[in-house]
């Protein structure tokens with residue numbers, strides 16, 4: 001059975017995320033707040049506010065492995081079908097690393113079928129997030145490179161913790177790979193063409209002050225206020241009638257979404273043939289070894 005089907009089977013039938021029946025929160029949250037978790041994602045829903053906080057918990061670095069992409073996608077699908085939820089805030093369960101981006105071990109030493117399955121899952125999560133009818137906010141409470149940055153860029157707004165260690169950006173070129181067109185388009189839609197061209201060619205990771213200046217994030221706040229600020233900004237977005245906000249969001253994002261929908265299969269084939277090249281496998285392996293060496 002393909003991994004997506006296996007995780008689905010694991011999560012759906014007896015899952016604590018089943019249906020709209022999330023459990024009541026043991027602590028925290030407003031009256032009636034509910035809490036549910038899958039292995040890698042914790043959901044804290046506050047039906048009174050119409051908001052769910054989705055927390056990544058995929059140690060050690062919240063990398064976007066195939067399992068993580070799949071579980072996150074299923075959680076989002078459930079929340080989208082839950083009539084009590086109108087807005088979602090994405091954050092890391094533990095501060096320090098929002099997400100280290102795509103899981104490099106999924107792109108190294110595997111076979112073409114695996115690369116294709118992985119890339120399809122990356123596309124699916126992006127499509128789900130970028131087209132979401134929900135208001136989406138990112139409470140970025142940790143470092144946020146590459147795929148982690150992409151996740152935050154799919155949101156309607158971004159709040160970043162004021163910690164110089166928490167850099168954010170699409171740093172792919174520093175690894176010897178590059179951001180595909182729809183990563184690029186998502187950034188262009190946020191900070192414009194020239195700033196994106198510079199950021200992507202140089203693989204820039206911006207400090208909070210730089211990210212604010214270039215418009216990559218909307219607010220930089222003290223570390224202990226990231227989630228509360230994201231929730232308070234969410235109430236502004238939810239003050240707008242849903243249908244008006246959703247139609248506007250669709251209008252703004254449709255052309256970008258359509259580009260990927262139109263070239264989806266070719267994009268998978270391009271990814272598979274690019275990532276399978278010996279030279280690319282070599283640079284990724286060297287990068288991974290460097291990361292691992294630090295700890296051994």
Ligand SMILES: CC/C=C\C/C=C\C/C=C\CCC/C=C/C(=O)SCCNC(=O)CCNC(=O)[C@H](O)C(C)(C)COP(=O)(O)OP(=O)(O)OC[C@H]1O[C@@H](n2cnc3c(N)ncnc32)[C@H](O)[C@@H]1OP(=O)(O)O
Nearest residue numbers: 063100101102103104105146147180270271274291292295
């Ligand atoms: C013509 C062709 C046409 C089209 C082509 C189509 C597509 C283009 C091709 C490819 C596109 C790919 C797009 C890629 C997107 C990505 O997201 S790539 C991932 C980029 N991420 C990074 O660069 C971050 C790397 N990690 C770090 O910098 C640090 O780990 C950290 C700052 C996030 C955290 O630092 P520390 O707290 O010090 O933790 P460690 O560094 O010690 O890490 C702990 C542990 O985790 C492993 N790890 C870290 N990051 C990843 C990761 N992304 N994936 C997998 N594993 C990761 C690290 O190796 C350590 O492992 P151990 O030592 O414990 O074994």
